[in-house]
Amino acid sequence: MTAPLRVLSLYEGFFAGGARVLHTDVVAGLHAGGQSHRVLSVAARARRESTVQVMWDDPRCRRLVEAGVEVRSLGRTAGDAPLGPETFGPRHLRRAAAMIAQADIVVSLKEQPLGLLLALRDRGMMPDVPVAVCLHRSDPAHAGSARDWLDEAARTGLVSAAIACAASTRDAYREVLGGGVEGGVEAQVVANGIDTERFRPGTARERAAIRRSLEIPADAPVVLFAARFDAMKNPGLFLRAVAAHARRRPESHYLMCGAGMSSANPALRAAFAEAGVPASARVHLLGIRDDMPALHRIADIVALTSAFGEASPLCLIEGAASGATPVTTSVGDAARVVEGFGIVTAHDAASIAGAWDVVLAERPAFRRLALAARPRLSRERMIEQYRGAIEALATRLPLAA
Numbered sequence: 363m364t365a366p367l368r369v370l371s372l373y374e375g376f377f378a379g380g381a382r383v384l385h386t387d388v389v390a391g392l393h394a395g396g397q398s399h400r401v402l403s404v405a406a407r408a409r410r411e412s413t414v415q416v417m418w419d420d421p422r423c424r425r426l427v428e429a430g431v432e433v434r435s436l437g438r439t440a441g442d443a444p445l446g447p448e449t450f451g452p453r454h455l456r457r458a459a460a461m462i463a464q465a466d467i468v469v470s471l472k473e474q475p476l477g478l479l480l481a482l483r484d485r486g487m488m489p490d491v492p493v494a495v496c497l498h499r500s501d502p503a504h505a506g507s508a509r510d511w512l513d514e515a516a517r518t519g520l521v522s523a524a525i526a527c528a529a530s531t532r533d534a535y536r537e538v539l540g541g542g543v544e545g546g547v548e549a550q551v552v553a554n555g556i557d558t559e560r561f562r563p564g565t566a567r568e569r570a571a572i573r574r575s576l577e578i579p580a581d582a583p584v585v586l587f588a589a590r591f592d593a594m595k596n597p598g599l600f601l602r603a604v605a606a607h608a609r610r611r612p613e614s615h616y617l618m619c620g621a622g623m624s625s626a627n628p629a630l631r632a633a634f635a636e637a638g639v640p641a642s643a644r645v646h647l648l649g650i651r652d653d654m655p656a657l658h659r660i661a662d663i664v665a666l667t668s669a670f671g672e673a674s675p676l677c678l679i680e681g682a683a684s685g686a687t688p689v690t691t692s693v694g695d696a697a698r699v700v701e702g703f704g705i706v707t708a709h710d711a712a713s714i715a716g717a718w719d720v721v722l723a724e725r726p727a728f729r730r731l732a733l734a735a736r737p738r739l740s741r742e743r744m745i746e747q748y749r750g751a752i753e754a755l756a757t758r759l760p761l762a763a
Contacts, residue, residue: 366398367756370465372475375405375440376420378590378621378650380676381498384527384554385471386422390429391745397752401426401433402461404475405440411591411622412629413650421652434461436478444474444508447481454478455487463489467756470495473505473512476521480511483520492755494523497549500530500673500694502538504594513538516547523755524549525748528673528695550751553695554674555744558736561683564659572656576617576646583614583722586661586686588654588677589668591622591630596691599667601637602711607718608643614722617657619648658684663721666690667714674699679739682732687721689714703731 371389376382393399408415417423417435426433436454438445458478462468468491470476482488495512502509515521516539524539526532526549540546573580589595604616622630625647639645651657664681674695678688688704690696697706707713721728
């Protein structure tokens with residue numbers, strides 16, 4: 363009997379974000395399907411978006427543990443900048459090398475953990491194990507120093523393969539990876555998928571209960587903005603759209619959830635003032651939530667106003683699978699993702715607010731389109747494509763050695 367393939371995933375840390383949601387879904391699915399997965403997180407806590415997020419409290423971490431995946435940490439603290447090779451001491455490197463040596467393949471969630479692998483290589487401690495990197499941005503320039511680490515890792519053969527979550531990601535990283543050049547790394551595209559059993563239309567009783575908990579009337583329009591407080595997500599543009607929309611649709615409610623989406627964040631308070639959001643606007647600041655499926659079920663619209671960096675945003679398909687209509691700016695593969703059931707707007711508050719009006723005026727028709735798209739949003743296809751990519755790497759490299 364063949365032993366299961368041993369895969370070690372490297373996380374920069376566990377904190378709120380779509381890439382961690384998606385990768386955790388992949389790891390749990392592959393582990394349940396016969397591969398043997400473990401996770402090493404560089405950081406045990408993260409200071410981001412005016413919050414301190416502890417690894418063991420994170421729902422992604424808890425889900426992996428519940429799925430039987432071993433999760434360990436080097437105990438570092440993640441911040442706005444990734445941890446560079448020079449920051450790792452002998453103790454960290456010995457622990458990491460020991461876990462890597464027990465794996466057949468290492469999979470890095472984004473390019474940030476490559477700082478650890480470069481430190482191991484530079485000090486002669488990197489085991490001879492192939493490395494794949496999973497990429498989730500459409501603008502490598504905004505990855506900071508981690509972009510340079512990926513460039514070096516690809517040029518020197520430390521990284522053997524890449525998996526991009528969107529065509530825009532593959533195209534944006536082609537130069538960094540040296541794709542098409544001898545010795546370069548080509549990125550395979552595996553489009554995002556979601557658990558459509560979790561993200562589904564709610565029953566009348568479910569929707570009524572979550573609306574009551576948030577003090578939202580049963581017939582009030584709901585716009586959901588699920589994003590961390592970050593320039594990439596452009597919360598200021600969302601708030602300007604709220605200001606325009608709330609003046610003519612004062613019965614609407616706007617939910618803002620994610621890291622930093624709290625009244626305790628002074629930058630968010632300043633953004634409200636700058637956008638001119640009227641005091642009468644019904645904006646709910648919910649912070650980090652563990653009940654995102656429930657919030658999507660009561661939403662009429664899931665809004666994305668990102669300025670850059672997005673590849674294949676999960677919130678758009680999570681909302682659609684629940685019956686909400688995505689209204690998004692044109693970033694990454696967003697237009698391709700929502701084709702047939704969503705609306706793409708300019709990066710302009712009036713255009714966004716106008717699109718919200720269109721959706722609310724034709725709500726039943728837009729809801730039918732979103733729910734009809736559910737079969738193509740499922741994660742099963744995604745997990746099988748990840749399985750194929752990882753197993754192909756495992757069989758290809760020994761033959762080339």
